[in-house]
Amino acid sequence: MLKQPDSVELQARIESAQAGYRDRKAGLDMNAGTDPVSGRAVPKQVDGGTVVFFCPSPLDILPVYLEQVKNGYQPHPLSVVQIDHSRFDVYFFKPESEIKAALEQIAKDETAKYHAEIEQHNELFIQAQVDAQLKVDRTREERDLAKAEAERRAEVERQIRETFKPAEAVEAPTPTPAPTLTKVKRT
DSSP states (O other), X not given: OOOOOOHHHHHHHHHHHHHTTTTSBOEEEEEEEEOTTTOOEEEEEEOOSEEEEEESSGGGHHHXXXXXXXXXXXXXXXXXXXXXXXXXXXXXXXXXXHHHHHHHHHHHHHHHHHHHHHHHHHHHHHHHHHHHXXXXXXXXXXXXXXXXXXXXXXXXHHHHHHHTOOOOXXXXXXXXXXXXXXXXXXX
């Protein structure tokens, strides 16, 4: 059957795509992509609502923190994460305007993808119906052709049989006995 766009399904897809955006870390994810040849995980750039700033020493944490808050970034619940004894990552949410714009873009992308899927589904359905109808027509034509061939063969066979019909056996007349001659005496 042909598929019609469903606003409820579309909205669910949009919400699902947007759900993880805010907490997803933006940047290079070492396992986000897949190598098409080997199937192994490969690095891929990922967009998300969370940004991480690297601090090479504990003394850099406060200046980075204050500067990013001044730039509109919002504090993340993880805040500061220690990598090793002297290195730290400071987590922030992107400014709300950037997150809102990204969510709108996700909605547009999901809508376009959804409509493309529906269009592809409908096209495949139509092609399947065309193929099925052509198969039915081909089968009907083959059946009609076989019937016509059988009828033609029967007609030719009838004509051949009439042409080469053995002559009816005519009964040979039974020979009448030949008259026997009798000697007549002369006197």
